[in-house]
Amino acid sequence: MTATDLPGALSRLRAAAPLVHNITNQVVANFTANALLAIGASPAMVQAEEEVEAFVVQAAALVVNIGTLLAPQRRAMQLAARRAGEAGIPWVLDPVAAGATAFRRDTAHSLLALRPRVLRGNASEILSLLGEEGGGRGVDSGAAPERARDAARILARQHGLVVAVTGATDYVTDGERMVALENGHPMLTRVTGTGCTATALVGAFLGAGLPPLDAAVAGLAALGVAAEQAAEGTAGPGSFQVALLDRLHGLDGATLAARARLR
Numbered sequence: 635m636t637a638t639d640l641p642g643a644l645s646r647l648r649a650a651a652p653l654v655h656n657i658t659n660q661v662v663a664n665f666t667a668n669a670l671l672a673i674g675a676s677p678a679m680v681q682a683e684e685e686v687e688a689f690v691v692q693a694a695a696l697v698v699n700i701g702t703l704l705a706p707q708r709r710a711m712q713l714a715a716r717r718a719g720e721a722g723i724p725w726v727l728d729p730v731a732a733g734a735t736a737f738r739r740d741t742a743h744s745l746l747a748l749r750p751r752v753l754r755g756n757a758s759e760i761l762s763l764l765g766e767e768g769g770g771r772g773v774d775s776g777a778a779p780e781r782a783r784d785a786a787r788i789l790a791r792q793h794g795l796v797v798a799v800t801g802a803t804d805y806v807t808d809g810e811r812m813v814a815l816e817n818g819h820p821m822l823t824r825v826t827g828t829g830c831t832a833t834a835l836v837g838a839f840l841g842a843g844l845p846p847l848d849a850a851v852a853g854l855a856a857l858g859v860a861a862e863q864a865a866e867g868t869a870g871p872g873s874f875q876v877a878l879l880d881r882l883h884g885l886d887g888a889t890l891a892a893r894a895r896l897r
């Protein structure tokens with residue numbers, strides 16, 4: 635995956651308009667649904683354990699995010715992830731605050747065992763999944779993404795998936811290749827749920843049929859470039875958040891390729 639592949643990835647997403655099934659947290663449900671619509675996907679937030687298996691098979695991809703985890707929701711996540719695996723529907727895991735409590739840690743590990751195609755977290759979350767001290771504070775990272783690069787590579791190999799660690803620089807690895815992305819803007823840390831949005835966008839590219847590494851790079855690049863554009867001339871987090879939706883909607887392939895800083 636190089637910057638020149640990004641326009642094709644974006645057109646593919648918009649042509650497919652994939653139905654993305656989200657089981658996510660109550661903080662970001664509205665914003666991530668809007669971000670998915672803005673980029674050209676079709677979001678649905680469906681989390682009752684009674685219906686997630688019947689729903690997920692209608693979707694192109696599943697996004698699982700443990701941000702405001704409750705026991706019934708955890709059961710729904712496990713049911714949906716297992717069914718997605720059986721049906722060959724790709725899914726992405728966001729292990730929000732995985733190191734903070736045993737409940738989150740155990741849930742994240744049980745979901746990892748169900749083989750998501752992509753795991754996306756901040757550095758503290760990725761470190762904690764490998765049993766290392768990640769220094770997280772609640773949902774926020776206390777470590778630089780560079781510290782979690784090795785952990786990401788090991789987790790990717792152990793579980794046979796793609797791991798994306800986000801921060802000032804994002805790193806995406808399948809255990810062999812390592813792509814670094816230098817897009818984004820500090821304002822992304824002043825609005826809640828931008829990591830969750832990154833995860834959902836990765837889900838949209840998975841749903842468009844991209845291979846996991848390409849989907850992760852495309853999702854993070856799209857968010858990073860849209861955020862840079864959104865930050866131009868906004869006064870603070872409120873207007874930035876609104877501008878981010880506008881920029882995801884207006885994002886074009888040529889601009890994405892020109893502004894993406896991949897190495």
Ligand SMILES: Nc1ncnc2c1ncn2[C@@H]1O[C@H](COP(=O)(O)OP(=O)(O)OP(=O)(O)O)[C@@H](O)[C@H]1O
Nearest residue numbers: 756773800801802818819820822826827828829830
């Ligand atoms: N200092 C920074 N400069 C530029 N971009 C950043 C910076 N920090 C984070 N980002 C970007 O912000 C987005 C969210 O990443 P982050 O690592 O903050 O996720 P997170 O901690 O899971 O967030 P949340 O829990 O609020 O959803 C990513 O696209 C990342 O590249």
Ligand SMILES: Cc1ncsc1CCO
Nearest residue numbers: 659661701702730773827
């Ligand atoms: C603030 C917050 N608390 C639980 S999930 C969430 C959204 C960012 O991860």
Ligand SMILES: [Mg+2]
Nearest residue numbers: 730756829830
């Ligand atoms: Mg997060």
